[in-house]
Amino acid sequence: NAGVTQTPKFQVLKTGQSMTLQCAQDMNHEYMSWYRQDPGMGLRLIHYSVGAGITDQGEVPNGYNVSRSTTEDFPLRLLSAAPSQTSVYFCASSYSGQRLSGANVLTFGAGSRLTVL
Amino acid sequence: AQTVTQSQPEMSVQEAETVTLSCTYDTSESDYYLFWYKQPPSRQMILVIRQEAYKQQNATENRFSVNFQKAAKSFSLKISDSQLGDAAMYFCAYRSGGTYSGAGSYQLTFGKGTKLSVIP
Numbered sequence: 001n002a003g004v005t006q007t008p009k010f011q012v013l014k015t016g017q018s019m020t021l022q023c024a025q026d027m028n029h030e031y032m033s034w035y036r037q038d039p040g041m042g043l044r045l046i047h048y049s050v051g052a053g054i055t056d057q058g059e060v061p062n063g064y065n066v067s068r069s070t071t072e073d074f075p076l077r078l079l080s081a082a083p084s085q086t087s088v089y090f091c092a093s094s095y096s097g098q099r100l101s102g103a104n105v106l107t108f109g110a111g112s113r114l115t116v117l
Numbered sequence: 118a119q120t121v122t123q124s125q126p127e128m129s130v131q132e133a134e135t136v137t138l139s140c141t142y143d144t145s146e147s148d149y150y151l152f153w154y155k156q157p158p159s160r161q162m163i164l165v166i167r168q169e170a171y172k173q174q175n176a177t178e179n180r181f182s183v184n185f186q187k188a189a190k191s192f193s194l195k196i197s198d199s200q201l202g203d204a205a206m207y208f209c210a211y212r213s214g215g216t217y218s219g220a221g222s223y224q225l226t227f228g229k230g231t232k233l234s235v236i237p
Binding site for chain 1: 121126152159160161162164167208223224225227228229230
């Protein structure tokens with residue numbers, strides 16, 4: 001059971017370049033999400049999805065796109081990278097349901113460190 | 118919107134001693150969940166402990182326990198018999214609970230974290 005797998009673990013980009021951070025989970029979780037972590041800021045939600053074909057914006061969505069074509073995958077796309085997007089990115093997933101439960105705990109990937117020069 | 122505040126950016130503790138990390142939150146909801154996550158230098162986010170707001174009993178997990186004060190909106194983490202491996206960033210997090218009220222309910226709201234150092 002691999003859990004949540006993120007690739008790449010490290011990436012350096014130049015301003016204006018595009019790239020995709022990959023996230024895959026093998027737990028059949030309906031809910032998937034992307035967070036960014038910046039020093040002194042905790043983690044902030046970028047985008048999330050409750051199933052294939054359904055996505056929505058979180059707290060800091062500008063500059064990022066997502067899609068959810070399968071239950072397993074939830075890629076995060078940077079269309080034109082900016083230095084302000086230098087951060088550590090986490091993908092996280094959980095079961096969802098009509099009754100939210102403390103048992104529906106988020107499982108996090110190992111993170112991807114992105115540097116934009 | 119909910120907010121989570123960790124007022125201690127850094128803490129230190131002697132090995133084998135006890136330390137308490139503070140967390141307060143602001144919400145108008147009555148049903149919610151609170152979590153403590155640990156982030157060691159490896160960067161992995163590890164769930165330490167969770168608390169359901171409707172439960173009066175404080176959650177415990179081995180050396181980790183919480184002091185949940187619902188009226189005061191306080192959720193502190195106590196680490197007993199501190200070990201070198203406990204050195205990490207600790208994040209307090211909040212999530213809405215109760216009847217499903219939209220996908221945004223799954224969002225975790227994090228505090229800014231407390232860096233814990235363990236002195237040998």
